[in-house]
Amino acid sequence: MTEEKTEQAAAPQEEKAVEAPAVNPLERSLDLSVPAADVQALVKKYLRNYAKTATMPGFRKGHVPMAQVEAMYGMRAYDQAVNELVGQAWVKAAQASGLEIAGQPRIDLVEDKEDAENMKFKAVFEVFPEIVDPDFKALTLKRYTCTVDDAAVEKTLNVMSRQRVTYTEAPEDHAAGKDDRVTVNFRGTKDGVEFAGGKAEGFQFEIGAGRMLADFEAAVEGMKKGEKKTFEMTFPEDYGPAELNGAKVEFEVEVTQIEEAHFPEVDDEFAKSLGVEGGVDAMRAEIRANLEREVQARLTEKTENEAFEAVTAALKFPVPTAVVAQERRAMAENFAQNIKQRGGKVPENFPDTMFQEGAEKRVRLGLFVEALTKREHLEATDEQIKARAEMFAGAYENSAQVVESIMTDRQSRANIAVQCQQKNVCDWILDHATTSDETVEFDKVMTGAF
Numbered sequence: 001m002t003e004e005k006t007e008q009a010a011a012p013q014e015e016k017a018v019e020a021p022a023v024n025p026l027e028r029s030l031d032l033s034v035p036a037a038d039v040q041a042l043v044k045k046y047l048r049n050y051a052k053t054a055t056m057p058g059f060r061k062g063h064v065p066m067a068q069v070e071a072m073y074g075m076r077a078y079d080q081a082v083n084e085l086v087g088q089a090w091v092k093a094a095q096a097s098g099l100e101i102a103g104q105p106r107i108d109l110v111e112d113k114e115d116a117e118n119m120k121f122k123a124v125f126e127v128f129p130e131i132v133d134p135d136f137k138a139l140t141l142k143r144y145t146c147t148v149d150d151a152a153v154e155k156t157l158n159v160m161s162r163q164r165v166t167y168t169e170a171p172e173d174h175a176a177g178k179d180d181r182v183t184v185n186f187r188g189t190k191d192g193v194e195f196a197g198g199k200a201e202g203f204q205f206e207i208g209a210g211r212m213l214a215d216f217e218a219a220v221e222g223m224k225k226g227e228k229k230t231f232e233m234t235f236p237e238d239y240g241p242a243e244l245n246g247a248k249v250e251f252e253v254e255v256t257q258i259e260e261a262h263f264p265e266v267d268d269e270f271a272k273s274l275g276v277e278g279g280v281d282a283m284r285a286e287i288r289a290n291l292e293r294e295v296q297a298r299l300t301e302k303t304e305n306e307a308f309e310a311v312t313a314a315l316k317f318p319v320p321t322a323v324v325a326q327e328r329r330a331m332a333e334n335f336a337q338n339i340k341q342r343g344g345k346v347p348e349n350f351p352d353t354m355f356q357e358g359a360e361k362r363v364r365l366g367l368f369v370e371a372l373t374k375r376e377h378l379e380a381t382d383e384q385i386k387a388r389a390e391m392f393a394g395a396y397e398n399s400a401q402v403v404e405s406i407m408t409d410r411q412s413r414a415n416i417a418v419q420c421q422q423k424n425v426c427d428w429i430l431d432h433a434t435t436s437d438e439t440v441e442f443d444k445v446m447t448g449a450f
Contacts, residue, residue: 025318034085050077148442164264
């Protein structure tokens with residue numbers, strides 16, 4: 001070896017950084033001890049049980065020599081005995097520890113050559129964390145309100161009336177106008193070439209309903225039955241198909257039929273046709289009540305979602321990996337079930353780790369809500385459950401029967417109780433957070449645009 005190579009060989013190697021394993025702050029352990037004599041005694045008991053049904057050529061059932069029984073079933077009996085006694089030791093030690101244990105332990109055998117009379121084990125497990133509240137005053141939340149006024153009621157009545165529209169064929173000289181239903185044949189071309197989806201015959205649409213692009217409707221409006229027209233228009237930039245986004249095209253259109261719309265008058269007969277006794281005033285009152293119920297439900301959902309999202313983002317305490325893994329698997333199973341219900345195919349061996357972050361958030365929020373509910377006594381009361389059941393049943397004609405059904409059915413009552421408790425928790429959070437009031441327009445509430 002040359003001197004140069006000797007120096008190179010002697011040069012210190014660059015040390016690679018070794019990342020220390022993450023420490024689980026919730027991990028604990030307990031030492032378990034099982035008397036060896038107890039194990040042997042229990043093994044003999046299991047072997048006697050096996051001997052009662054053991055079979056072997058040359059021997060009647062139950063009369064196989066114990067030496068052969070032990071050869072056949074000895075390991076199984078030993079494993080059963082150890083598992084049973086270690087399980088008992090774990091339960092006893094866990095109860096004596098006073099720890100709030102999360103999930104099942106991992107139990108490992110510990111060699112102890114100095115103590116031949118006992119088998120030693122170490123149980124490693126997680127505990128539930130100390131729930132640390134966020135700084136509630138640092139949470140900026142909104143309290144939403146919305147008034148269902150006469151205009152909202154009339155708008156709803158108008159929609160109900162339009163849903164019961166009837167049509168009659170228009171006179172020959174009638175020009176197509178708003179609310180008319182027109183039947184057309186059309187063909188669209190781009191640079192002289194017909195494009196996909198650009199041709200139809202006997203196609204119906206209502207002018208003003210927004211089903212067709214505004215430029216197409218505007219071109220057809222004013223046309224008469226039998227009339228033909230060629231016009232140019234430009235598709236919106238976000239129309240859909242890439243080749244048509246923002247494209248300038250030409251349409252040939254022919255109107256083959258025009259039908260005039262007839263909407264029922266909003267009167268006592270209209271109310272009666274909807275099953276409402278008491279005339280149009282009673283109908284308006286019922287509509288207002290239904291709208292108020294729907295608006296309140298949407299505002300509550302929005303408020304609760306924002307409150308719990310803000311709290312989730314502010315919570316920082318650790319969560320047990322065993323509980324998170326269980327929640328992660330449940331989320332994966334629900335995901336797969338939803339795909340199947342929609343007729344889709346579940347990917348083979350798709351990793352449930354894709355739900356890890358969501359599972360951690362759910363578990364952390366769930367532990368917080370559970371602790372807060374217990375500490376502040378936010379459990380749902382019988383009065384709250386019944387009031388919510390009555391609110392829900394108000395949309396039904398036989399509301400009293402619906403309430404009775406909810407209150408007597410265990411699962412239905414439990415579901416309502418969860419909703420009430422969730423509202424109690426949300427209200428408590430709002431009372432302790434920094435909040436501002438925001439009035440939302442009726443239309444925005446109903447479209448979810450707030």
